[in-house]
Amino acid sequence: MKPVIAITIGDPAGIGPEIVVRALAHEAIYQNARPIVIGDRTALDDAVKHCELPLGIVTLEDINQIKGAYGKVELLDLTHLHSDDLTYGRVSARCGDASFR
Numbered sequence: 001m002k003p004v005i006a007i008t009i010g011d012p013a014g015i016g017p018e019i020v021v022r023a024l025a026h027e028a029i030y031q032n033a034r035p036i037v038i039g040d041r042t043a044l045d046d047a048v049k050h051c052e053l054p055l056g057i058v059t060l061e062d063i064n065q066i067k068g069a070y071g072k073v074e075l076l077d078l079t080h081l082h083s084d085d086l087t088y089g090r091v092s093a094r095c096g097d098a099s100f101r
Helices: 016-024 027-032 041-051 093-100
Strands: 004-008 034-039 056-059 072-077
Touching: 004 016, 016 034, 016 041, 016 072, 027 034, 034 041, 041 056, 041 072
Parallel strands: 004 034, 034 072, 056 072
Antiparallel strands: none
16 A cells, blocks of 8 residues: 655645646656645646646545545645635735645
């Protein structure tokens, strides 16, 4: 059984979401681990679209649901931000709170 690796995105309006999806676009990651991302779905959707990556995002309710299949970014969505909440490259209380959670 491959180990589960939890990855946080940090500030949803920062560079973390883009770095995470770019890393998970490499199939080799899935040969050695079952990654799960902890963060915000809206930020990850935006990062996948911006980076033009062939990845889907699957929101999980429980860490025990992790499959670790390449091409599917498995996510524990903790913040439920809206597009209006994300002003990329700017500090905001809402995104700071999301990062904390």
